[in-house]
Amino acid sequence: MLRPMTLLGPLAEGASGGPRLSLDSEDAHVPRGHEKESGTASLSPLSGYIQAEHQQAGLFSLTPALEDPQKKRRKKCGACVPCLQKENCGTCGNCLNRQTGKQICKMRKCVQLTKRKNDSEVRVE
DNA sequence: GCAAACGTGGCT
């Protein structure tokens, strides 16, 4: 089903007042602490069970965002060129697969989010 | 509760 707001999108963006560049490296020191485990943590009925198991095991909590700020999802800076785009191109793969891919238009993808979280942490000593 | 979008794994 197509929505009539495909080319409209949220006009709010980060231009509401004055987007500040938070180019801190606070999220550059997270060594991807996520394992695949047994691969069963992705099933619907088992996910809750697995998580409960892990909680009891002290592996992680149900709310990682509250426990580990570093795991918190990043947001668009609102100041880069892509962030300033207020309309989807409607032709990129993300736009075409938005229903399934659940990804923002490539033309609107924040440059900071485009980079990997450990972009400056790939080197291993 | 829903829609949008981020994060990551898998595939090519």
Add this chain to the structure above:
DNA sequence: AGCCACGTTTGC
């Protein structure tokens, strides 16, 4: 390396 699919998080 890039794209796709899915899960999950986040804001309204």
